[in-house]
Amino acid sequence: MEKLDSCALITGGSRGIGRAVAVRLARPGRMLIINYLSNHKAAEETKRLAEERGAIVHLVPFDCSDAPSVQDVFAELQPLLPEGGIDILVNNAGIRRDQLMVTMEPSDWHRVIDVHLHGFFYITRAVLPSMVRRRRGRIVNIVSLSGVQGMPGQTNYAAAKAAVIGATKSLAREVARRQITVNAVAPGFIRTDMIADISENDYKAIIPAGRFGNPEEVAAVVAFLCSEEASYITGEVIHVNGGLYT
Ligand code: NAP
Numbered sequence: 001m002e003k004l005d006s007c008a009l010i011t012g013g014s015r016g017i018g019r020a021v022a023v024r025l026a027r028p029g030r031m032l033i034i035n036y037l038s039n040h041k042a043a044e045e046t047k048r049l050a051e052e053r054g055a056i057v058h059l060v061p062f063d064c065s066d067a068p069s070v071q072d073v074f075a076e077l078q079p080l081l082p083e084g085g086i087d088i089l090v091n092n093a094g095i096r097r098d099q100l101m102v103t104m105e106p107s108d109w110h111r112v113i114d115v116h117l118h119g120f121f122y123i124t125r126a127v128l129p130s131m132v133r134r135r136r137g138r139i140v141n142i143v144s145l146s147g148v149q150g151m152p153g154q155t156n157y158a159a160a161k162a163a164v165i166g167a168t169k170s171l172a173r174e175v176a177r178r179q180i181t182v183n184a185v186a187p188g189f190i191r192t193d194m195i196a197d198i199s200e201n202d203y204k205a206i207i208p209a210g211r212f213g214n215p216e217e218v219a220a221v222v223a224f225l226c227s228e229e230a231s232y233i234t235g236e237v238i239h240v241n242g243g244l245y246t
Pocket residue numbers: 011012013014015016017018035036037038039040042062063064065091092093094095115142143144145186187188189190191192193194195
């Protein structure tokens with residue numbers, strides 16, 4: 001059996017930015033645990049692409065906002081993990097339920113907060129003990145320009161992302177002495193299913209780079225933050241937005 005030297009968990013890895021991160025982190029000697037909600041076909045494609053690059057891949061569909069599911073999955077994963085732990089965690093799973101505040105249904109408020117903020121908490125809480133014990137770890141939270149600048153129609157989404165930024169900075173200070181770094185990456189408009197309803201033509205004039213970004217351009221930054229070279233960067237929010245917000 002192949003000797004594994006590292007293990008990465010990517011939430012929302014079936015499509016979009018999560019898939020690009022999974023492919024970018026894939027290499028021989030690394031196990032990738034790829035979470036997603038229900039799109040098995042897309043997840044199989046991510047698995048194929050990551051295996052092509054030499055990684056050992058496990059697909060684990062579950063709702064990251066559901067605490068009992070997270071607990072069950074981690075109990076099942078434990079015996080599979082190399083050296084008993086996950087070294088890299090990318091909290092990426094996400095959804096949009098845009099609506100102006102005056103007409104926003106409580107269910108849309110809660111669902112967005114649940115997936116982004118509570119998902120971050122349940123997963124990170126499950127991964128942290130082994131990182132602390134082994135004194136190594138990289139945590140990258142995918143947030144958003146919306147969580148820093150705000151965006152009309154996104155009070156729920158912006159609140160969730162801003163909360164994750166606050167948690168990123170606090171956790172970074174908690175675990176820095178254990179050689180665990182915690183950072184956030186804040187994309188602007190990135191070409192994925194999540195923003196398929198937004199016309200690039202309508203927005204490109206306000207983006208200094210004159211275009212939307214590609215998932216791979218976000219994944220490159222995530223990969224750097226997950227590398228050994230990024231050992232002295234923690235508590236940061238790195239923007240990937242073509243100059244839209246600086
Ligand atoms: P996407 O293409 O819509 O993919 C979303 C991913 O999240 C899918 O893998 C989906 O799984 C998964 N997911 C959704 N709800 C989940 C849940 N409850 N539990 C587990 N997995 C769940 O989105 P994306 O654009 O790549 O977005 C990735 C991250 O970047 C999100 O956090 C998003 O907020 C952030 N972001 C995106 C943009 C952008 O312009 N695209 C900008 C700023 C920030 P299924 O395939 O099974 O549905």
